[in-house]
Amino acid sequence: MYQFNREEYEKRMEWYRDARFGMFIHWGLYSIPARGEWIRSTEEMTIEEYQKYFEEFDARDFKPREWARMAKQAGMKYMVLTAKHHDGFCLFDSKYTEYKATNTKAGRDLVKEYVEAVRAEGLKVGLYFTLLDWYHDDYPHYQDRNHPMRNHPECGNENRDFGRYIEYMHRQVEEICTNYGQLDLLWFDFSYDDMRGEKWGATRLINMVRSLQPQVIIDNRLEVSGEGMGSLAECSPTPYHGDFVSPEQIIPPNGLLDKEGRPLAWEACVTMNNHWGYCGTDHFYKPAPMLIKKLVECVSKGGNMLLNVGPDAYGNFPPRSVEILEEIGRWMKKNGDSIYGCGPAGVPKPDYGRVTSKGNTYYFHMFENTIGPVPLLGLDKSRVKKIRALADGYEIPVSDSWVHSDYPDIVFASLGPDPVLPDPTDYVLAVEMNE
Template structure:
C-alpha cells in the first residue's frame, strides 16, 4: 500500500518552489516543416513521408550553451527540453530505436550536450518525454484519437503488441535516468481517454525513476493531460502522483488547491506565440510586458511559469523570442527578489496589480499607478518597518496626506508627485513588516 511522505515531498520540491520561472524548449524534426510540433498528426502524414525530415535533419547552429545562457539571462532557474516528442524522434542516443539524432546527418547526442550546457550555467536540468510514440509499430494507429493514421484503416491495430510498447517506453525512460547524470525535472506528456495511469505501467515506471533519480520532480501527466489535477489533489495520491499540476496555456483563475483547501504546487506552461514547436508563419508573440505580468500572476497564486521557445531547423531560438527573453531579463535583474522564493501573500489582489510574499516581505506589484497615494491593502497601520522601491532600493515614505483620512485602517504609500511610475510594466514596492 503506497504511503505518501509529505516530508520527503516538501524537501525535493524546495528548489522548484523557490525557482518560480523556467524555460520550456520544444525542438525536433518538426522544426523543418515549421508548422508546429503536432504537424504529423494534424496533417495525417504517413511515416514514410515524414522520414524526409529525418534524413534532412542537420542543425548546423545547434549550441545549447546559447540556449542556457539565454535562459539564465532571462532570470530562469531551470530548463526543460523535449528529449522525445510524440513523433517518436529522440534527441538522445537510445539503443532501443534507430529514430534518433545520432543516426541523422547531425550524428550527435543532443541531450548529452544540452544537459552539460544547462548545468554549466548553474541551472536545473529538465527533460520532457512523450508517453506517446507515433513512430513505434506497437503503438495504436487506426482509431487512436491522436495518431496520424487514426483515420486510415490500412493501419489496423491487429498484431500490435501494447506490452511490447510499454516495455520499450520504460526502457527509454531508464536510459534518460541513467545516462545523463542528475535530472531535476522529468516532464511526462500526456494521458488521454483510457491511456492513463497503469495503462502506462505507471507505478512500475515511477518506482524505477525514483530508484535511479530519487530527487527528481515529476509532473502529473501520467494521470492527467493539460486538464485535470491528478491524485495529489484528491488527498489520496497514487504511487505515480505528479509532484505538480501542469495547466497548459492558462493561468488558473484562483490558483490550485486540493480537496482540503490546501495550496498545491503547479506550473503554467505557456507559449510565446501560438505554437510550441517552431512555426515560421506564427508571428503572434506575446509582448514581454504581458509575460512579466503573467509571471507575477503565477507567483501571486502560488505557481510557477514554464515559458516556451521553439528553435528553428538550424537550432536557433527565433529572434522575436530572444528579444522577449532579453526584456524579461532586464526586469528580472532589478525585481527578481519579488519572484524567487515568493508565493501567496494572503492578501486580496489590489486593483492596480498583484502581491507576492516571502516571509515578512510583501511585494506590491504596480501595473498601473493609483490616483493619489498607493493603498497597501491587507496591512495594518503600525506593522510596517520600511518601504522601498525594489528596483533601486530608494525609500518610499508612508503617506500622511489628508486625502485618505476616511480610510484609517489602510496604510498608504507616497510615491511622490510624478503620475508616471518608474517602471511602466511593473513597479515593485518592497514592504518589510515588523513581524
C-alpha cells in the same frame, strides 16, 4: 517501492517552489516544416512522408550553452527540453531505436550536450518525455484519437502488441534516467481517454524512476493531460502521482488547493506565440510586459511559469524570442526578489496590480499608477517597518496626505507628484513588516 511521504515530498519540492520561472524548449524534426510540433498528426502524414525531415535534420546551429545563457539571463532557474516528442524521434542516443539524432546528419547525442550546458550555467536540468509514439509499430494507430493514421483502417491494430510498446517506452525512460547524471525534473506528456495510469505501467515505471533518480520532480501527466489535477489533489496519491499540476496555456483563476485545503504546487506551461514547436508563419508573440505580468500572476497564486521557446530548424532561437527573453531579463535583474521564493501574500488583490510575499516582506506589483497615494491593502499600519522601491532601493514614505483621511486603517505609500511610474511594466514596492 515508492510510497508517498509528505515530508520527503516537501523537501524535494523546495528548489522548485523557490525557482518559480523556467524555460520549456520544443525542438525536433517538426521544426523543419515549421507548422507546429503536431504536424504529423494534424496533416495525417505517413512515416514515409515525414522521413524527409529526418534525412534533413542537421542541428547545424545547435549551441545549448547559448540556450542556457539566454535562460539564465532571462531570470529562469530551470530548463526542460523535449528529449522525445510524439513523433517518436529522440534527441538522445537510445539503443532501442534507430530513430534518433545520432543517425541524422547531426550525428551526436543532443540531450547529452544540453544537459552539460544547463549544468554549466548553474540551472536545474529538466527533460520532457512523451508517453505517445507515432513511430513505433506497436503503438495503436487506427482510431487512436491522436495517431496520424487514426482514419486509416488499413493501419489496423490487430497485430500490434501494446505490452511490447510499454517495455520499449520504459527502457527509454530508464536510459534518460541513467545516462545523463542527476535530473532535477522529468516532464511526462500525456494521458488521454483510457491511456492513463496503469495503461502506461505507471507504478512500475515510477518505481524504476524513483530508484534511479530519487530527488527528481515529476509532473502529473501519467494521470491527466493539460487539464485535470491528479491524485495528489484528491489527497489519495497513487505511486505515480504528479509532484505538481500542469495547466497548459492557461493560468488558473485562483491558486490551486487539494481537497483538504493545502496549497498545490503547479506550473503554467505557456507559449510565447501560438505554437510550441517552431512555426515560420506565427508572429503573434506575447509582448514581454505581458509575460512579466503573467509570471507575477502565477507567483501571486502560488505557481510557477514554464515559458516555451521553439528553436528553428537549425537550432536558433527566433529573434523575437530572444528580444522578449532579454526584456524579461532586464526586469528580473532588478525585481527578481519579488519572484524567487515568493508566493501568495494573503492580502486583497489591489486594483493596480498584484501582491507576492516572502517572509515578512510584501511585494506590491504596480501595473499602473493610482490617483493619489498608493493603498497597500491588508497591511497593519502599526507593523510597517519600511517601504522601498525594489528596483533601486530608495525609500518610499508612508503618506500622511489628507486625501485618504476617510480611510484611517489603510496604509498608503507616497510616490510623489509624477503620475507616470518609473517602470511602465511593473513597478514593485517592497514593504517590510515588523514581527
